[in-house]
Amino acid sequence: MKEVVLVKYGEMALKGQNKSTFESILRKRIRYRLQSLGDFTYSSAQSTIYIVPQNEHISLDKVIERLKKVFGIASICRACVCDKDFADIKVKAIDYLRETLETVESFKVEAKRADKTFPMKSPDICRELGGVLDDAFPELYVDVHDPDITVMVDIRDTNAYVYAEKIKGAGGLPVGSSGNAMLLLSGGIDSPVAGYMMAKRGIRISAIHFVSPPYTSERARLKVEQLCEKMTEYCGDINFYCVPFTEIQEQLKRCCPEEYFTILMRRLMMLIAQEVAVKEEACALITGESVGQVASQTIQAMVCTDAVCHMPVFRPCIGMDKTEIIELARKIDTFEISIQPYEDCCTVFTPRHPKIRPRLELIEKAQEAGDFGEMIRRAVEETECKRIHISL
Numbered sequence: 053m054k055e056v057v058l059v060k061y062g063e064m065a066l067k068g069q070n071k072s073t074f075e076s077i078l079r080k081r082i083r084y085r086l087q088s089l090g091d092f093t094y095s096s097a098q099s100t101i102y103i104v105p106q107n108e109h110i111s112l113d114k115v116i117e118r119l120k121k122v123f124g125i126a127s128i129c130r131a132c133v134c135d136k137d138f139a140d141i142k143v144k145a146i147d148y149l150r151e152t153l154e155t156v157e158s159f160k161v162e163a164k165r166a167d168k169t170f171p172m173k174s175p176d177i178c179r180e181l182g183g184v185l186d187d188a189f190p191e192l193y194v195d196v197h198d199p200d201i202t203v204m205v206d207i208r209d210t211n212a213y214v215y216a217e218k219i220k221g222a223g224g225l226p227v228g229s230s231g232n233a234m235l236l237l238s239g240g241i242d243s244p245v246a247g248y249m250m251a252k253r254g255i256r257i258s259a260i261h262f263v264s265p266p267y268t269s270e271r272a273r274l275k276v277e278q279l280c281e282k283m284t285e286y287c288g289d290i291n292f293y294c295v296p297f298t299e300i301q302e303q304l305k306r307c308c309p310e311e312y313f314t315i316l317m318r319r320l321m322m323l324i325a326q327e328v329a330v331k332e333e334a335c336a337l338i339t340g341e342s343v344g345q346v347a348s349q350t351i352q353a354m355v356c357t358d359a360v361c362h363m364p365v366f367r368p369c370i371g372m373d374k375t376e377i378i379e380l381a382r383k384i385d386t387f388e389i390s391i392q393p394y395e396d397c398c399t400v401f402t403p404r405h406p407k408i409r410p411r412l413e414l415i416e417k418a419q420e421a422g423d424f425g426e427m428i429r430r431a432v433e434e435t436e437c438k439r440i441h442i443s444l
């Protein structure tokens with residue numbers, strides 16, 4: 053039996069005049085994600101994209117696995133293709149839905165008739181097909197108010213489609229529909245989750261990572277690249293920037309009070325990230341910070357960090373518990389990579405007694421003493437970029 057995949061978009065459908073822009077970005081994302089699985093044709097109607105595989109060897113299970121990670125999709129359905137003829141619809145519905153209908157108790161039929169020349173009206177289709185299925189599956193009863201399953205019949209221009217199963221999509225908005233932002237990506241648990249959350253809102257992510265060789269190893273950097281690679285499944289291709297941070301950190305150690313290390317480091321990271329962000333036409337930064345998680349993540353510390361930022365800093369994990377962040381990290385499959393024990397430049401230079409409530413004027417003074425201007429310029433200049441492609 054010939055099958056197609058229907059993709060329904062949720063929130064996007066509410067966007068009025070922008071809807072077609074969102075839809076074309078979503079289609080582009082879907083095409084990119086499915087291209088290595090074979091040829092498909094695409095068409096859209098009524099907040100639904102119809103994906104028709106062009107040969108029977110294409111695995112729809114794989115198609116669905118990939119679509120489940122494309123933001124902007126509310127739900128995904130596998131549907132059976134029927135002739136536009138009620139006799140064919142009847143026979144195929146019984147056959148195609150057999151397995152599903154044998155596992156539930158109640159059902160109803162809903163019909164949509166985009167082609168108004170179809171001889172039966174929607175209520176007639178519902179009533180007639182309801183009767184047919186009721187007869188074919190004696191254990192089943194019709195419940196129009198709270199059915200276990202809704203059988204959908206969709207009459208379109210060239211064919212009719214029958215389906216029942218609805219798979220939950222990734223939700224959100226298609227990546228690229230909300231502009232660009234630069235994610236400060238460490239090797240930890242939180243920042244990949246932060247990137248995922250902002251990508252879900254349609255933001256295209258680039259990532260920046262700070263390394264301090266020889267204090268941090270090549271293996272630690274590779275771990276972050278691996279995280280990026282995992283994130284591409286949801287975020288699409290990512291431009292990954294790697295910043296040499298050793299000189300700045302050694303200067304910090306020489307010239308600044310130890311209790312300010314972390315907060316100064318974060319400010320210097322922000323300064324560099326903002327400069328690199330320009331190359332990506334990114335107009336916001338993203339971090340994985342969460343209030344109170346560690347000493348450097350107090351409100352006062354964030355005030356001191358944000359004082360050097362002319363871009364907004366998005367911190368989507370800000371109100372989350374660690375357990376909630378971990379739950380998401382497991383869902384997006386970054387957790388196991390994140391817990392590999394490689395050093396981060398922040399942890400290498402962690403002060404023994406970090407200042408929990410830093411005062412901005414003292415922090416600014418300490419930073420001045422370090423005279424970092426030239427070093428920041430050099431770090432930006434020596435930053436390397438690598439495009440991390442979605443694994444297809």
Ligand code: ATP
Nearest residue numbers: 236237238240241242243260261262339340341398
């Ligand atoms: P994470 O789990 O994301 O590492 P964390 O709880 O370990 O977070 P910190 O080490 O205080 O927190 O870092 C706070 C944020 O600063 C991180 O979420 C990340 O956005 C950024 N950050 C820390 N280290 C780096 C780094 N080496 N390169 C890029 N960004 C970093």
Ligand code: MG
Nearest residue numbers: 238239240396
């Ligand atoms: Mg960390």
